[in-house]
Amino acid sequence: MRKGEVLDMMARDYRGKVPDLPADRPDLLPRTADRVTHPRSVVVVGAGLAGLRTAAELRSQGFDGELTVVGAERLPPYDRPPLSKELFTRTAPVWLAEDGLGDLHELADTVLLGRRAVALEQADDGGRVHLDAGDGPDELRADAVVLALGAVASIPTAWAGALTLHTADDAARLRAALIPGTRLVVVGAGWIGAEVAGLAAARGCEVTVVEMAPVPLERQLGPVVGARTADWYAEAGVDLRCSTRVVSVRPGEVDVAATAGSSTLRAEVVLAATGVRPATGWLDGVVPLGPRGALPVDATGRVTDGPGWLRAVGDCADMTVPGLGVVPGGHWDGALNHPALLVADLLGRAAPPVPAPYVFSTQFGRELAAVGAVPAAADLLLREDGRGWTALHVARGPDGVRLLGGATVDRPRDVSPLRKLLAGGARPALDPALAADPAVPLRRATLPG
Ligand SMILES: Cc1cc2nc3c(=O)[nH]c(=O)nc-3n(C[C@H](O)[C@H](O)[C@H](O)COP(=O)(O)OP(=O)(O)OC[C@H]3O[C@@H](n4cnc5c(N)ncnc54)[C@H](O)[C@@H]3O)c2cc1C
Numbered sequence: 001m002r003k004g005e006v007l008d009m010m011a012r013d014y015r016g017k018v019p020d021l022p023a024d025r026p027d028l029l030p031r032t033a034d035r036v037t038h039p040r041s042v043v044v045v046g047a048g049l050a051g052l053r054t055a056a057e058l059r060s061q062g063f064d065g066e067l068t069v070v071g072a073e074r075l076p077p078y079d080r081p082p083l084s085k086e087l088f089t090r091t092a093p094v095w096l097a098e099d100g101l102g103d104l105h106e107l108a109d110t111v112l113l114g115r116r117a118v119a120l121e122q123a124d125d126g127g128r129v130h131l132d133a134g135d136g137p138d139e140l141r142a143d144a145v146v147l148a149l150g151a152v153a154s155i156p157t158a159w160a161g162a163l164t165l166h167t168a169d170d171a172a173r174l175r176a177a178l179i180p181g182t183r184l185v186v187v188g189a190g191w192i193g194a195e196v197a198g199l200a201a202a203r204g205c206e207v208t209v210v211e212m213a214p215v216p217l218e219r220q221l222g223p224v225v226g227a228r229t230a231d232w233y234a235e236a237g238v239d240l241r242c243s244t245r246v247v248s249v250r251p252g253e254v255d256v257a258a259t260a261g262s263s264t265l266r267a268e269v270v271l272a273a274t275g276v277r278p279a280t281g282w283l284d285g286v287v288p289l290g291p292r293g294a295l296p297v298d299a300t301g302r303v304t305d306g307p308g309w310l311r312a313v314g315d316c317a318d319m320t321v322p323g324l325g326v327v328p329g330g331h332w333d334g335a336l337n338h339p340a341l342l343v344a345d346l347l348g349r350a351a352p353p354v355p356a357p358y359v360f361s362t363q364f365g366r367e368l369a370a371v372g373a374v375p376a377a378a379d380l381l382l383r384e385d386g387r388g389w390t391a392l393h394v395a396r397g398p399d400g401v402r403l404l405g406g407a408t409v410d411r412p413r414d415v416s417p418l419r420k421l422l423a424g425g426a427r428p429a430l431d432p433a434l435a436a437d438p439a440v441p442l443r444r445a446t447l448p449g
Pocket of ligand 1: 045046047048049050051070071072073079080081082083084085115116117118148149150151165166167192279282313314315316329330331332333335358359360361362
């Protein structure tokens with residue numbers, strides 16, 4: 001029986017009870033409707049931002065049971081955004097404990113760093129996590145298991161010698177390689193590619209960015225807003241090549257193909273800024289994973305079709321939110337704020353409203369923020385003053401003009417109103433004339449209903 005068939009069968013059997021496991025797939029975790037309302041023990045797997053915030057929320061929301069946190073990295077929790085934004089100016093990690101986000105050793109009874117979870121299974125009345133070899137226990141049992149696994153940089157295996165930027169070690173390697181005069185090819189004009197390209201050019205590197213899409217940040221901000229960022233590259237002395245595909249990467253050379261023809265770029269350093277994939281490879285066939293390998297969860301972190309004792313949060317999870325649809329993991333703000341929702345539900349409390357999706361970035365000396373949804377078919381309203389601009393993504397219909405999301409560039413005053421207006425999947429009605437006036441506070445451009 002194939003995995004899909006097993007899951008379908010289990011879905012049909014699902015009536016709020018634990019179905020029998022299929023005899024030929026004992027590794028699949030059973031589905032259950034049981035809510036773990038009063039767990040006495042919790043294991044958090046992953047000691048990044050989401051794992052640390054889960055531990056901190058558990059304690060601040062009153063959990064006084066046994067808490068264990070396991071993290072594959074040897075370092076205590078550190079912040080990832082400075083790895084790119086402050087690549088050359090901060091050589092040591094920014095510890096999340098020093099940023100006031102909690103000290104893992106004070107929060108948890110047991111902290112196992114440098115240990116990796118390798119298997120997950122049903123225990124009598126909870127979950128069991130098996131760990132790789134190392135100091136301490138080989139397995140952990142708990143009433144509830146929270147997966148905060150994050151993601152890993154995604155890079156084709158054939159790209160010999162290409163670097164990625166995801167961990168503190170990656171940042172140290174990249175920093176050491178990017179001395180002034182170095183030829184750098186960045187593959188991908190997404191958030192991280194754009195940030196590193198601007199900083200490396202300012203450091204005196206010769207930078208080329210290769211992007212498959214016709215404009216930078218197209219997937220993240222849409223084609224029109226993405227196109228507005230393209231000029232920043234040339235202004236910074238970066239050679240941006242859009243609609244260009246990398247064919248192969250060899251030491252010192254990158255072969256690319258575009259409509260105009262193929263060419264070879266020479267580079268001492270190649271940075272693959274080609275996205276991430278959830279660190280869930282070890283769970284394939286154990287719990288249902290979504291198309292990009294993420295754990296599908298509801299707005300409180302419960303794993304869709306997973307057992308009641310299992311939750312997931314942060315970059316490893318794709319959250320389905322009423323009114324918003326699927327909010328893919330991959331954003332700092334989600335890893336920061338979603339643990340509060342997960343923990344509230346786990347402890348049987350009312351969960352706070354789901355915050356609007358929110359991403360920030362610093363590129364080419366500009367501060368960007370993206371809030372809410374960016375549907376491909378949305379219309380745009382532009383609020384532009386001499387210093388910056390905000391593009392509002394709106395839907396026009398019988399119920400008027402509805403705000404879906406917004407991207408700001410050097411307009412910090414619009415960020416907080418956007419986050420408030422779009423919280424909980426709301427789609428507030430707008431007066432389009434007022435909304436397009438940059439002098440009118442965004443909140444005053446909303447209409448009742
Ligand atoms: C260079 C860089 C810049 C970024 N800049 C921005 C930005 O400007 N704005 C923004 O919104 N977001 C940004 N992000 C994304 C943001 O940092 C992440 O969304 C956030 O860190 C996610 O936190 P997390 O805890 O879910 O995952 P992670 O931080 O990846 O932590 C997960 C941890 O789990 C561990 N782990 C994985 N599998 C296992 C296992 N089997 N057993 C034990 N441990 C395991 C991992 O080793 C890791 O330490 C950036 C990311 C990077 C890499």
